[in-house]
Amino acid sequence: DTEVTQTPKHLVMGMTNKKSLKCEQHMGHRAMYWYKQKAKKPPELMFVYSYEKLSINESVPSRFSPECPNSSLLNLHLHALQPEDSALYLCASSHSGVGGDQPQHFGDGTRLSIL
């Protein structure tokens, strides 16, 4: 079983909907990440939170809005998404904050489909 838990596992939404993806880890990790993965491709980094502060935003469109309420939780708020945003969204965490070289531990992802 993965130690990074993501909910929901599947999400179908229309282009005008607002929804949120959730991620939780209880390993005491200080960095958390959002990735987007398209079929047959490696994950692409979207955001990095280090010690609950946004450290890296890889020029992600504003229709994706991350939030880190505390050191164990990470949310991704979705609004007015486009069909090309359909993908697997992966959350990850690592022990050290930004600048470290510790491995990242991934959740099983949320498979998002935009109608």
Added chain:
Amino acid sequence: GNSVTQMEGPVTLSEEAFLTINCTYTATGYPSLFWYVQYPGEGLQLLLKATKADDKGSNKGFEATYRKETTSFHLEKGSVQVSDSAVYFCALIGYSTLTFGKGTMLLVSP
């Protein structure tokens, strides 16, 4: 910038065959190197890691050695099983950013 190159797949093997998936990298300094595995419908799992030259990472019968002189981190397993069928990603880390290879699909038949 950093980059990782993996052999193209799919790699198709019979059960108990020997596996090699090649991985080479370009990076400044000496980054930590990882192999991740992604089973169908799942997220990525850390398979093994190496943090410095000549380190050998190993797990579940898989192993890879950090070769600085050839900038390589090839994944090997002596006898694959059907349950090893998955996509394997080689990756390096720089300033908390993982750089992945394109992934190699492994298909093992009974």
